[in-house]
Amino acid sequence: MDAATWGLIVATFVACFVEMVEATTIVMAMGYTRSWKSALVGTFAALGALAVVTLAAGYALANWLPESALQLAIGGLLLIFGLQWLRKAILRSSGRKAVHDEDAIYREEVEAAKAAGESKGGLDLFAFMVSFKGVFLEGMEVVFIVLTFGLNADNIPGASLGAAAAVVIVLGIAIALRRPLSMINENLLKYGVGLLLASFGTYWAVEGIGIFRDGRESLDWPGHDLMILVLIAAWLLLSRIFVAVLRKPAVPAPVLAGDIPVEVKK
Amino acid sequence: MRFLKAFGQFWYDFIIGDDWKIAVAVVLSLVVLFAAMTAGVFGDTGLTLLGGALIVVAFSISLAIDVRPKKR
Numbered sequence: 072m073d074a075a076t077w078g079l080i081v082a083t084f085v086a087c088f089v090e091m092v093e094a095t096t097i098v099m100a101m102g103y104t105r106s107w108k109s110a111l112v113g114t115f116a117a118l119g120a121l122a123v124v125t126l127a128a129g130y131a132l133a134n135w136l137p138e139s140a141l142q143l144a145i146g147g148l149l150l151i152f153g154l155q156w157l158r159k160a161i162l163r164s165s166g167r168k169a170v171h172d173e174d175a176i177y178r179e180e181v182e183a184a185k186a187a188g189e190s191k192g193g194l195d196l197f198a199f200m201v202s203f204k205g206v207f208l209e210g211m212e213v214v215f216i217v218l219t220f221g222l223n224a225d226n227i228p229g230a231s232l233g234a235a236a237a238v239v240i241v242l243g244i245a246i247a248l249r250r251p252l253s254m255i256n257e258n259l260l261k262y263g264v265g266l267l268l269a270s271f272g273t274y275w276a277v278e279g280i281g282i283f284r285d286g287r288e289s290l291d292w293p294g295h296d297l298m299i300l301v302l303i304a305a306w307l308l309l310s311r312i313f314v315a316v317l318r319k320p321a322v323p324a325p326v327l328a329g330d331i332p333v334e335v336k337k
Numbered sequence: 338m339r340f341l342k343a344f345g346q347f348w349y350d351f352i353i354g355d356d357w358k359i360a361v362a363v364v365l366s367l368v369v370l371f372a373a374m375t376a377g378v379f380g381d382t383g384l385t386l387l388g389g390a391l392i393v394v395a396f397s398i399s400l401a402i403d404v405r406p407k408k409r
Binding site: 147148150154155211277281283293302306 | 351352353354355356359360362363364367370371374375381382384385386388389392393396397399400403404
């Protein structure tokens with residue numbers, strides 16, 4: 072296996088790992104407080120829906136769009152996702168946004184589950200719907216990342232392998248621990264994924280603008296694929312500069328245990 | 338109608354997310370790059386480097402708007 076394939080697998084693995092941790096927290100909250108059967112039915116229904124979306128979108132993208140249009144469309148969307156993640160990572164690292172906390176999310180889901188009241192009948196609709204929605208929404212981003220990376224690298228199996236490995240590992244850890252996966256440094260992982268998505272997104276979206284010129288040929292970056300490494304370095308440097316400039320000074324006054332940094336306007 | 342609204346909301350949340358400025362920054366950068374390409378002043382190398390720089394600048398501006406001090 073060459074370096075590009077390994078890079079593809081690692082990128083999709085990390086992106087999928089982060090999303091899986093979030094989905095698992097939601098499903099565990101529903102399982103422990105409402106009904107494991109309904110939570111798991113919701114999870115598998117969402118996975119089925121995701122498989123259909125993947126096949127349909129993958130077929131349509133691969134067969135109907137010219138290469139440069141594909142690069143522009145999915146590169147542009149990937150860039151938007153990546154910059155959203157990078158923005159949050161910068162704001163969290165500089166203390167301007169509350170750090171993502173799986174324990175807090177778990178507690179919120181448990182409280183919502185308790186407040187929803189008893190369900191009647193065989194299937195607990197609340198647990199089913201919350202699990203379905205959680206897995207489907209988190210999974211859609213993974214599907215998108217796998218399709219984008221896979222199609223651009225012309226290696227859907229490699230991208231799928233990375234995502235599948237993340238699913239297996241997160242599920243394995245969740246089953247072994249039987250509690251929310253809050254020990255995982257999700258914020259750091261999200262920072263890394265944000266850098267990767269922003270860099271690949273910049274590369275492909277700019278290439279794809281070539282769809283609008285005669286011959287519909289993609290623009291050609293100097294150094295070709297090597298430029299992705301330069302873009303990763305550039306986004307990393309820019310984000311570190313932002314973190315340093317935006318870092319809030321430590322407050323000397325005592326802080327209560329439940330306090331969190333004030334969230335900036337969304 | 339409710340279904341359409343929910344469908345639209347889902348895609349808005351999925352693509353635009355919680356900060357519309359990022360999407361606007363990306364689209365504006367690509368529009369300016371398209372204009373530069375149409376004007377024909379740069380070759381591929383110039384255009385790609387310009388595109389990368391535009392995206393970096395647009396993202397920086399959107400983040401600066403986010404963290405600007407609020408007026409009292």
